[in-house]
Amino acid sequence: MSYRAPYAEDAAKSRGRRFPEADSRTRTPFARDRDRIIHTTAFRRLKEKTQVFVAHEGDHFRTRLTHSLEVAQIARSLAAGLGLDHDLAETIALAHDLGHPPFGHAGEDELEKQAAQWGGFDHNVQTFRVVTELERRYPDFDGLNLTWETLEGVIKHNGPVTSKLAKPSWKAVVDFNAGYDLELGGWAGAEAQVAALSDDIAYNNHDVDDGLQAGLFTLDELMDVPLIGPILAAVRSERPDLNQDLTRMEAVRRMIGAMIDDVMGETLQRAAASRVGSADDVRALDHALVSFSSDMAEDLARLREFLYTRMYRHWRVNRTRSQARRILAEMFSLFMAEPDVLPTEWFIRSQNGDEAGRARVVCDYIAGMTDRFAIEEHRRLFHLDVWN
Incomplete structure (x- = not known):
């Protein structure tokens, strides 16, 4: 980077990680965050999650994965042009859609509707939960233990979020923030804002x-x-x-x-x-x-x-949205009524809390599905022809 803006983030002065770790000998903390995101299961699943068109509708249309890569490329170039830390901007861009359920915004809308009485669903919060809780790849902590600056950018890249904290769907963010202050009432750093644009x-x-x-x-x-x-x-x-x-x-x-x-x-x-x-x-x-x-x-x-x-x-597109919403609505209702049809790991999780906790587990299971898996899972659950 030939020019560095005075307001750029400095990886050497990062506020660190919630659980301290030794520095990498070959990567800055922000580059290390990027690599952790790329290696997640959630990131790989983006290859078959809807952007606008369902993934199986055509090989040349954008998916959440190709969209995220294109956002990251633009973010890295724009950050470099502004003299900002391009690793951090790229990292936040790569992470921004990790919490999206199958079938794009139609899937998010349906999960929000189905889970409304138990706290609802928000894909930004789900992304935050993916990187702080749901990805389990390390023996000493849940999530990815990302730097403060990356976590701030993941949850605040569109601006301050204090107006959202009273929503039940944001409880996970409130709880996390109580033990690790992300300054939710202020703007994120310039790199996170670059990722948003x-x-x-x-x-x-x-x-x-x-x-x-x-x-x-x-x-x-x-x-x-x-x-x-x-x-x-x-x-x-x-x-x-x-x-x-x-x-x-x-x-x-x-x-x-x-x-x-x-x-x-x-x-x-x-x-x-x-x-x-x-x-x-x-x-x-x-x-x-x-x-x-x-x-x-x-x-x-x-x-x-x-x-x-x-x-x-x-x-x-409306037809696809209609099909997608029916698929997710039927699966959500079945899993809530008969959690014992969930895969064993998810069934065990669903039994460790009250009804609201079960709804969160069902949301987590469905949100992690690709378009293709959701279609196949629905067929397995509701169509007798797959028994043959």
């Missing part, structure tokens, strides 16, 4: 790409949409020789670049105006340091409106 950059661009490839809308229909429309017009004007596929990919590439340039410009302006001189100065601000400009934010809002109506609520 990189998520926005990745999914807006790649949902456009996937939607076009799926035939849910056309290049011509994007011409009047802010941001992508003018970029697409410029590509067609400059390179009329390109076919539809290359035109699509060139427009998406340029849109990613435009969004990254906008974040860098806006962030550097905010840093100069607020005179932040340390990572703790970033946390003390009453607003985000890393941000889109107001013009870019407005254009993105219009783009999301288009994607919502033409993609996320397209009848083909």
